[in-house]
Amino acid sequence: MVTYIVASKANTNQLAQCQILGEHIEKNVPDCTVRFVIKDKCEWATFIDSVCRTYGFKEKKCPIVYTLEGDEIGDGNAFIEEIKKIYGINV
Numbered sequence: 001m002v003t004y005i006v007a008s009k010a011n012t013n014q015l016a017q018c019q020i021l022g023e024h025i026e027k028n029v030p031d032c033t034v035r036f037v038i039k040d041k042c043e044w045a046t047f048i049d050s051v052c053r054t055y056g057f058k059e060k061k062c063p064i065v066y067t068l069e070g071d072e073i074g075d076g077n078a079f080i081e082e083i084k085k086i087y088g089i090n091v
Contacts, residue, residue: 006079007037007051008063009044014076015063021083024091032087 006022008015015038022034039047048060055070065073065082073079084090 001031001033003033003035003068004065004073004079005035005037005068006063006065006076007039007047008076009041010038012062012076018063018065018076018079021080021089021091024089025083025087028089029087 004022004025006015006018008018015036018034019036022036025032025034037047044062048062048064051057051064051066052060055066055072057064057066057072061075063076063079065076065079067073073082
């Protein structure tokens with residue numbers, strides 16, 4: 001089972017795309033979960049610093065997508081490509 005974490009500032013275009021894809025995945029792919037962590041822009045800098053330090057990520061992206069196990073997927077576009085490649089889903 002894989003759990004994707006999508007963390008982002010509120011109200012970004014890529015976040016909206018990831019949310020649509022995440023909802024689709026959760027309905028159609030067994031053993032796959034998508035969690036969203038949405039922060040206000042005033043909280044983002046502290047939050048992304050903490051995430052990058054905890055998991056050892058080098059680049060601070062928004063949104064940033066990673067697995068619960070700590071594997072960095074990348075930004076929203078990388079997440080969309082990963083889902084397309086692994087599950088053949090294109091939303």
